[in-house]
Amino acid sequence: MNKAQNRVVRNHFNIRMLLLKFDNVLDLQRKFIYELRRKILDTNEPSGELNIIFNNVLTKAMDQFLPANKKRKNWDFEGFKTFLLSIGIHLEEANLGFLEYRDREHIKQRYLNQIKKCLSSHNIPGKVIILSEIDKYWQEHLTNIDFLWEKIFLGNIQYDKIDWFIKECDMAFIEMIRRAEIAITRTCVEWHNKIGNDRENDVR
Numbered sequence: 162m163n164k165a166q167n168r169v170v171r172n173h174f175n176i177r178m179l180l181l182k183f184d185n186v187l188d189l190q191r192k193f194i195y196e197l198r199r200k201i202l203d204t205n206e207p208s209g210e211l212n213i214i215f216n217n218v219l220t221k222a223m224d225q226f227l228p229a230n231k232k233r234k235n236w237d238f239e240g241f242k243t244f245l246l247s248i249g250i251h252l253e254e255a256n257l258g259f260l261e262y263r264d265r266e267h268i269k270q271r272y273l274n275q276i277k278k279c280l281s282s283h284n285i286p287g288k289v290i291i292l293s294e295i296d297k298y299w300q301e302h303l304t305n306i307d308f309l310w311e312k313i314f315l316g317n318i319q320y321d322k323i324d325w326f327i328k329e330c331d332m333a334f335i336e337m338i339r340r341a342e343i344a345i346t347r348t349c350v351e352w353h354n355k356i357g358n359d360r361e362n363d364v365r
Contacts, residue, residue, distance in 0.1 A: 183326065201288055211287055215346055223241070226244065290345055313326060
């Protein structure tokens with residue numbers, strides 16, 4: 162009987178420790194988001210943060226479609242082109258050939274410069290774009306975590322699933338940041354394209 166009680170007490174202790182670890186994980190995620198928001202709110206010029214975001218987005222896309230550890234013949238050029246189009250980069254016919262005959266650094270610099278053109282559009286509300294997309298994806302992340310918690314445990318906290326759940330939270334947060342950065346990049350590029358089109362129409 163004592164052995165059984167000790168086992169129950171030990172399991173409850175382990176569960177409490179894992180729940181505390183989960184609280185710490187969410188707390189770290191909150192601190193990251195709040196610190197990012199504070200940093201954006203306190204700056205008058207968000208171009209520095211946007212530069213970091215643009216670079217992150219393009220680097221991750223290249224790692225996915227044009228990985229450095231694979232030979233050029235195994236690169237997914239079509240996937241990379243589709244990605245560029247999805248964030249508003251207009252690919253001319255000449256650009257398509259450019260992709261297949263340059264090294265990764267040339268390709269990255271070419272399209273990073275193209276994305277950064279939107280920073281020259283002073284009418285782009287960079288702070289508003291960053292904050293709105295971060296808030297949107299952060300709230301979505303919290304909702305998904307709550308849903309996952311209810312789906313897995315349904316009122317019965319199981320010791321063997323908590324550690325896995327914590328890892329899922331970490332992975333979901335990383336994915337949330339990736340998606341938010343893509344959305345920020347896409348919105349900035351779309352604003353730049355719209356401003357350019359409006360100016361062309363005004364000239365006409």
